[in-house]
Amino acid sequence: MTKFRLFFAVSLVVMLAALLVLPACTKETPAPTAATPAPTPPKTVTLYIGGTFALTGAYAEDTAAVLAGFEDYAKYVNENKKLAPWRTETFPADVKLEVLWRDDELKPEKALTIFDELKAKGMLVYRISGSQTALPLMNPLNDARIGATSMAAGPYLLSPPKTIFTNYPLYTDEMGAIADWYLANWKGTGKPRVAYLTADSASGRSIDIPEMEAYLTKIGYEFVGKQFVPMVPTTPPTTQLSWLKDNKVNLTLGFMINPGSQPTIKEAVRLGMGTNLDYKITFGFAAPSHLAVFAPAMGTLGDGVVVAGSYPPMDQAHANVPGIAFYNQLQAKYRAGKPVTHIMYLAGIVEAMIQTEALRLAALKVPADQLKPVDVLEYGFYQIKNLSTGDMTPPLTFGPSDVEGADVMRVDQDQNGQVVLLGNYPCHGIYKHE
């Protein structure tokens, strides 16, 4: 028995060592297919858009609207073979779009298995749902040379630039835009005092980088410190807000989603803090605090809150904006009686537009039925220049070293429960990547 065990153990060790080393020889980086004039494919080719969605958890409400935007945009393109009412280019008649999606629950390990599954199904483009899933997917996406759109816009996407593209400015740039606006309107004496009031999460803390603080100091702020609030607070953040008051902060900057920003501002109002209250302070948030959701929910309680990088509101006042008119058209056609009113529906349309544009551009170079992910990345995503989204966002441009699509952004303010545009401000590229 002893000899048998020894033999068993030795053969096992040898076998395992061999198994470990043999597959370690890494695969080569995929190369794009040589560009050929696209002949007409013989039959209808189905190309997938979509990817992973966080339909469970803190982003569930936002993400459900994004998914609805994807689905309606795919239906529009399939029926009209057009990319948008204001676009003259057509989508190939023999290509059909289909949305593939899975709920990753914002869990990194689930995001990985979903990625493997959808990649095996033949997805040529992808999307990621949040920072939690973006971090583990960055390398696999880059290894497979798959271009992806992103709902998250943390600075980690830039180190080094990989294959995930955002239609939002990075959160640090959004903070910079709010700081620019506030400083231009500063009427107090001395330097305005600024602090971070941000979510206690990777996205919330992603603004807490030396470059951000250096930028604020350089343009004339006195940086006071930082306070963190849970992504979805379970108790009012009284301590954090009192700290701001005690330290005479004039402006706060931070990343929060609506389930975080709304209770925070309600508590601030209770403490007498706001632009029109006893203690004068302005709260500035990054795009996920979309005022189109915040303002109707908060009414006048949210007066003075500023958000940068968001989409135009989907209301009557903006009905002439081409993107909003497109939204109304899609709603009337596909959501009659049960409209999607969440602003992230626009995010879904924009992301679907980017993915579809990448597929269309690549299909001009390589026949649609022969496309590989790397083709869509090289001939698609990297070639997107000044993509018009009907003013839902500024025109988007991507490239191998440019994953941040927008160069300018809206800065909006809640005034008497209405979303008021304060102006368009440039992205400063505050985060200096490796």
Added chain:
Amino acid sequence: MSLPSGVFQESYGQDMAIFRTKAHWVLLLAFLVLLFAMPLYSSDRILTILTIMGITIISVLGLNILTGYCGQISIGHAGFMAAGAYVSAILTAKLGWSFWAALPCAGLGAGLVGIIFGLPSLKIKGFYLIMATVAAHFIIIWVILQFQNITGGADGLSVPRPEIGGLVLKSKASYFYLVMIITCIAVYLAKNIVRTRAGRAFVAIRDNDLAAEVMGVNLWTYKLTAFFIGCVFAGVSGALLVHYYAYASTDHFPFMNSVWYLGMLIVGGMGSMTGVIFGVVSLKLLDEAVTVFGPMLAAIFPAIAAQAAASLGLILRGLVIILFLIFEPRGLVHRWELVKSYYRRWPFSY
């Protein structure tokens, strides 16, 4: 382990062996061959699922020693994983250490952190100890976020993949093998740890700590030993996870993972190594099933589309744990034992 009728042990060594018959050895060999041949016939997705399962098994094995055997309930296990993960990430990414040197350090680092947070277990138990371990999770994450220069803070840290002689373990198959080898070693070690003097002391503490102390079991030593061992497993598991992602972030170790790990122990069966494997495999498979069936449900009920999938995973996992607590508190491993004993006694089972 019970044996088929007609098999007799003649020495203490034979009686204590894990695998006692040639049939056991053959079955083990067949299982290992099947397992290690998986990359030959499995998709990337299956390999990813199995790799994640392997990593989770290592972590839950540690929790099983701590909670299942020693009775010290911990809901801070994801935090201990984070501690090990960051030890390995810092050693490899910042100091240029080899993965192979960093991995044991990750285990040791997490073990030491475990000892620190295990200290309250000498004075408190039950619900209060749970609260202390919950605090451990948040303190560990907080510390990681504060030392931004070393840990990368909220941005995280890019981590190199393991290498063997210059060959980077980049492919799914190679990392699968790495994880499976370490998982097999971890199962072997865990199985043997609980068969030692310390293991018996753990069980004595779990069953009645006062009685154990009266019998001469040093509670101070053994409770901290359980914390150390449990967290060593967690640390190794955390290190494997971040090297798999090639990125270390606190977001990879959410608090809820600790709760699900405990759920895996409940579903699989506490105080059993087989139970750990059953628990991890069943809940992970449930997770995957929900991912696939969610969009199907949405297609069947388009009116509620995305909402049909939303939270389905959470609801089902919670439901499964509740059902096991009510109807089979000894977990799947008990069912497995019943099935085995039925076949052993067949056709005379009753």
